[in-house]
Amino acid sequence: MSRTLQLTEQLISLPSVTPEDAGCLELLADALTPMGFACERLDSGPEDFRVRNLWAKHTATQAAIKSDKPVLVFAGHTDVVPPGPLKEWSSPPFVPMHRDGKLYGRGASDMKTSIAAFVVAVDEFLQATPEPAFDIAFLLTSDEEGPSIDGTKVVVETFKKRGERLDWCIVGEPTSVKRTGDMIKNGRRGTMSGKLTVNGVQGHIAYPQLARNPIHEALPALTELATTVWDRGNDFFPPTSWQISNIHGGTGASNVIPGHVVIDFNFRFCTESSSESLQKRVHEVLDRHGLEYSLVWTIGGQPFLTTPGVLVGAVQAAIKDETGLDTELSTTGGTSDGRFIAQICPEVIEMGPPNASIHKIDEHIAVADIEPLKNIYRKTLEQLQRQQTTLTTAA
Template identity: 45%
Template sequence: MTATDPVPLAQAMIRCRSVTPADDGALNVVQRALEPLGFACTRLAYGPDDYRVDNLFARRGSGGPHFCYAGHTDVVPPGDVAAWSDDPFSGVVRDGMLYGRGACDMKGGIAAFIAGLTDYLAAKPSHAGSISLLITGDEEARSVDGTARVLEWMQANGQIPDMALVGEPTSRKALGDTIKIGRRGSLTGHITVHGKQGHSAYPALADNPVHRLVAALGPLLAAPLDHGSEFFPPTTLQVTGFDVGNTASNVIPATARAMLNIRFNDLHSSASLTERLHAALKAAGCRYDLQADCSGESFLTRPGPFVDALSRAVLRSTGVEPALDTGGGTSDARFIARYCPVAEFGAVGAALHQVNEYAPVEELRRLAATYRVVLEELLG
């Protein structure tokens, strides 16, 4: 365990009602914890006046190697407050559990890193290289004016790290069982197929867009897009919406719409998958509009010195040999991967975004100890 307890810092952050894009003082809590440790803190605000996002970049040291810890203090809304046992922003500890929105995702993780960092610096005040933190207030919603914008500032100001660790709750069943070394990409497609309205008794006088849309989607769903790659599972395509806006059973509609989401591995890009959608629609003879939006390309940090050091640290601290994984949704690591090697490691994510979100107190303390060992492995 660490000498520094992460729980009080986690409680102080949880008590800030930082539902995206509000900050409510959460980054002030982080800054006040870092400045006495010798970190120079820079606050960076982006976005329009009605959606202003506050971010924090903090760095200690100027030499290499430069290690960066990334995380977010914004949280999702609590939902039905009446369903919570306590105020979602109370940060109450009961029966060994810390409760509150952000306890698991990921104010608890940030507090654990700062606790481990505090003990590491006490033992190694003259450590090699430099340490930075990139803490954003825009991860849970738009993800436009947070990490991506701060990275642009970091590049312009010579602050890009040599390696980065995102503290998302990656562990599945036990602390230490999973390190994420990549993520699948995500492509959303909005398809509108145009036909000709008509009476269902006279189909020759109409052009049924539903039939054409079904014919286009059929081949995409009939066979897998791939069978996976070395570190990734197979790409998946899910139709998530289908609508014709028609209430009359005897009318062939003029348009048919579908929405789909593709979670893709490193065998594809958003551009190649978009072309595949175009090809399927053209093969079915569709007159169509396609809007394709990619929230992030797939990325992979291959095993090497950085990933190996993380794995050694986790094994040393927890006794668990971590699996290297690329599953799950997207995270801010997708932005960092454009600049430097990045991996993700954090607590067990059993309660993220749930009513009565919680983090076991002892797990937070063990996570803090593990982050201290990570710093030892990476910086000596």
Template identity: 65%
Template structure:
């Protein structure tokens, strides 16, 4: 079998070359399925969504020895979709032509997260070659709807697996979690996301006759100030305090002499386990009512927080990182949401581990070539510690 550096690097380059701007997969999953099927994985395509926004999903599973089927089911998860490139003229090279410069591999998705997926597949190939009768099972859950609305991706696969009674015991998501050096940070949880849209009613009128109108912006301003100053909770040992932020504020007709009739505010809570979505909603409504606002609210729960306490998966992954890099990894729950919020609903142990994240979603996204072989080795050694 080809050694890790050339195999993982070559597969990463193949994936980067496939244009897979969300929700499109660009043929990535067919390539992955062919590699996995060749080493005994049963592969299923689970497409979802409307025709004009079709999402590709892949579930692949390989069982080990029949005598050792009671071992854990360890899943590698990730996404083949990437964010848009931004202005092409600002890239030093074509974002869909994998390019090497000064020891770095450039291309959209290099860090987030096609290199991780390539390393996971190569790790599985090497592990199966060395341990064909391994314990338990290895799974791959890959979607093309992580960077988009995330309505037809991982959440649909989780539902499909649940309907079929498929057990998941541990999951590693290949999100780019490293900060300065490979393996220096692993995410063992993420905050929840609760988004709201508030519409405050006023009375439209001529700006010269304010006594005949009611300006919703003026009515709203003190409430926003109180909400922004509110300490929603103090966080806990695993999560920072909850934050509340306004993302958009819309009002007015476009004319300079008209008091608007309504104001629309988009806002978001990022919260840990110290607060629930319900408690945050109740407290926000109480502020609006205290200020006497004529309002309506629409809520979207993007995901609840999840947390994986130290156990077999964290021990195996942290041990693998130390074996490969000599580093002691830091557990963290910082950053945005990920598909871990869906997987954690059916899997007790979910962590994220991947390359350095400094260039994700940026122009000239890249990953250090020297990190690719060690990342594949980290994934392979985790398999060995849990399933060999």
């Protein structure tokens, strides 16, 4: 059994459903400490929803008064989504099992294999390169699948206050489609939700002249919002999308005009629009239609984009060398903790195994994908080492 597979199985066996870490971070800290990492816990949140966060930095940097080396961070989450009905699993979700060349267990693809591959790849790299030209760190949390309030988000705020420097970040999200390395995410759309309450006047449905139907009044504005072209996207992002997710109105009786209607909607927006500009345009539409309303906004994350450069180039070269694939750059899909890290790190990408089984019953990963994933991470480190050594020599 390879070291990567062994560590993956150890992590899967720990039932770390959000926000529980179930000992994953202790296991990882025990692996990183002998490699020369100083491990710092930055736990956060109330006692009944305590989030565990680990910041591990190579002690070569910790011991220095000031390091001017660039910093590469491997970021990920130890928490997993609930397994769902246990009787529907072919084997217990927190007992790693092998069948037909696949490793089954909750977190196998999202994203305990990536974390194990991070650790082993860094160990192999440091054994061959004990004094790298850049510093290496890990940022791991137990709150990515949940509210994402006291995890990476709060760690980033701590880093802002103390001036922690990050230059490159690889998030181990499962980004591949068919083969490990066939797709990486070099950005993500922003997400912003709105809860719109349109007020009317409740009354008897037989006397509409004595009432004011907020559903009828809201529909023209909603139609305009649904047909608005918010932007046209760009070379990396599709156009911004506005979608209604829920509409709640009425008393439950068929003869009562409701007094208000509540509409939940969401923007998935690209770098061509900002949260401020989108909010302004929505209010303009609602005001123009003369609605009596209130609107509460929730910003889940701003969009980020890493254009091809040092990090993207290193990962692309590593994937090509290990698999022969010309990887596809993509910004599709949902959000990740990359949206928080991008606030303090100029180059953030996501790269991990195939994602076809994530969050599903019988989540799994092909065993044949595990060592190539670890090798891609290690070869990325080697690519960055060659780049930085060349720059240092040239200087």
